[in-house]
Amino acid sequence: MSVANTQKIDMATQMAVANEVVQSAPKVDYMExxxxxxxxxxxxxxxxxxxxxxxxxxxxxxxxxxxxxxxxxxxxxxxxxxxxxxxxxxxxxxxxxxxxxxxxxxxxxxxxxxxxxxxxxxxxxxxxxxxxxxxxxxxxxxxxxxxxxxxxxxxxxxxxxxxxxxxxxxxxxxxxxxxxxxxxxxxxxxxxxxxxxxxxxxxxxxxxxxxxxxxxxxxxxxxxxxxxxxxxxxxxxxxTQYPDVVRESKILATFAPKLPISLRNDIIKLANAYRDAALGKNRDGDVDDPIQAIFSTRVVVAWAYYIQAFGLFRTLKQSLDCVFLKSVAEEEKSIVNDIAVKVFGDQLDKPLKELVSKK
Known part of the structure; x- marks a missing residue:
């Protein structure tokens, strides 16, 4: 018998064994x-x-x-x-x-x-x-x-x-x-x-x-x-509601543990300031002239991520612009910017390196 024929027989045997293994394998009962x-x-x-x-x-x-x-x-x-x-x-x-x-x-x-x-x-x-x-x-x-x-x-x-x-x-x-x-x-x-x-x-x-x-x-x-x-x-x-401060702090601590605690706390403080302006302090819509922009937990996490991704030499304002401020309606931009300045002050325009070095 030639080597080629022997190889064909071996391959056929392997395929037969493989098929037998597949057929004999117990069927998974996904309802169990x-x-x-x-x-x-x-x-x-x-x-x-x-x-x-x-x-x-x-x-x-x-x-x-x-x-x-x-x-x-x-x-x-x-x-x-x-x-x-x-x-x-x-x-x-x-x-x-x-x-x-x-x-x-x-x-x-x-x-x-x-x-x-x-x-x-x-x-x-x-x-x-x-x-x-x-x-x-x-x-x-x-x-x-x-x-x-x-x-x-x-x-x-x-x-x-x-x-x-x-x-x-x-x-x-x-x-x-x-x-x-x-x-x-x-x-x-x-x-x-x-x-x-x-x-x-x-x-x-x-x-x-x-x-x-x-x-x-x-x-x-x-x-x-x-x-x-x-x-x-x-x-x-x-x-469903936005998380309270304790739960949102836990979320940020899990997602961005390397950011200073004080910075994480300020991020959450800003998020709630925006929610107050949009939904009222009790989140029931009882607010005069509400803003339409929503600073969700999704945005909170995204901002923390891009603060880190943008690196030590870019400012908080640069990443906040990208994840939130650029999407705000033109007629609300001044209000939204004022709220951010009220919470962060001049830290918005400082690079992350300077903020981290102070902690």
């Missing part, structure tokens, strides 16, 4: 559950020995890693867990709050820690019902074009389980919200694209995030649409 001490999953929320939670034992391929630096609001996260862990979700979960209050982060955090696959639908005004159902796609198979169904993220979550995140769903058109009534209520959902009706999986959890409560046009969130009460009443609502 396990009891885990809550403090091991959510150390920020629970003390040791207090409670156990059920979660999926095996991590699904559609799981998405959450932000490792995310610091949850304990009460908000626990309420969301109460909803998620209940034997039945009587209503979908609506997370409403201003931009950058952690709505999407909370949903991703829960899905990640509980090993739940996460399917995100970025809702926008031009989206139609077929966009969330799926489409037919054409693939090549054995030299032929084959058409098959490809379920969209909403249909996939509904059929196979996981968290379905309808992100910024207050931007949806009336046509889309009408088509989603059955979806958010957990009823049999007809997919017009495929001419079939699918049933909600027992482990499908529908969460929607929104800047408004569906009231329509807002001076700050101009792309939000008005939604009818029939749709809104299908949600259990939690209102």
């Amino acid at each position: 559950m396990e009891d885990v001490a809550a403090h091991k999953i959510f150390p920020d929320l629970f003390e040791p020995g207090t409670v156990k939670l059920k979660r999926r034992k095996h991590r699904h391929p559609d799981c998405i890693q959450s932000n490792p630096m995310y610091v949850p609001d304990p009460e908000m996260a626990k309420l969301a867990l109460v909803w998620l862990m209940a034997p039945k979700q009587m209503l979908a979960l609506g997370l409403q709050g201003h931009t950058g209050t952690g709505k999407t982060e909370l949903a991703m955090y829960l899905a990640d820690k509980l090993n739940l696959p996460l399917y995100i639908v970025k809702v926008h005004a031009r989206m139609n019902p077929q966009d969330i159902e799926g489409s037919y796609v054409i693939d090549a198979q054995d030299g032929h074009a084959v058409t098959h169904k490809e379920y969209g993220p909403a249909a996939k979550a509904y059929k196979t389980g996981g968290i379905l995140l309808l992100d910024e769903f207050d931007k949806a058109s009336g046509e889309l919200t009408s088509a989603m009534h059955l979806l958010v209520e957990g009823k049999p959902w007809p997919l017009e694209m495929f001419k079939e009706t699918i049933m909600k999986h027992s482990q499908c959890y529908v969460i929607g995030t929104a800047n408004t409560f569906g009231s329509g046009h807002d001076d700050r969130y101009i792309t939000s649409n008005q939604m009818d009460q029939a749709f809104l009443s299908r949600f259990m609502w939690l209102e």
Whole structure:
């Protein structure tokens, strides 16, 4: 027998063995559950020995890693867990709050820690019902074009389980919200694209995030649409807030530990000064002539990051310009600049090197 033939036989044997190994490998049951001490999953929320939670034992391929630096609001996260862990979700979960209050982060955090696959639908005004159902796609198979169904993220979550995140769903058109009534209520959902009706999986959890409560046009969130009460009443609502000083300090300490504590504190002080001017001291909108610019936790973290990235020889004002001031409406620039000067004084125009050397 020739060397070439021997090599062919060896290769064929290796392929056969590999196929046998693949076929004999145990199939992972992604629905298998396990009891885990809550403090091991959510150390920020629970003390040791207090409670156990059920979660999926095996991590699904559609799981998405959450932000490792995310610091949850304990009460908000626990309420969301109460909803998620209940034997039945009587209503979908609506997370409403201003931009950058952690709505999407909370949903991703829960899905990640509980090993739940996460399917995100970025809702926008031009989206139609077929966009969330799926489409037919054409693939090549054995030299032929084959058409098959490809379920969209909403249909996939509904059929196979996981968290379905309808992100910024207050931007949806009336046509889309009408088509989603059955979806958010957990009823049999007809997919017009495929001419079939699918049933909600027992482990499908529908969460929607929104800047408004569906009231329509807002001076700050101009792309939000008005939604009818029939749709809104299908949600259990939690209102997310900007972190208090203690929690935001913890966030910055985690994200930018090398910045002086006094500088981190001033960043948070400025953030709250801007929020006072936009939303009032109680964050209830009770403020005369509010500014529209919002200094969210997202901006807080971004500014801390770029203060460091810009280096020791650039000023705080340079990085603040880039992450916030340049995006402020022209008619508000003088007010916003005055607030920054009131908090930081002449330190805004000093390089980081000089500020660090004083600490």
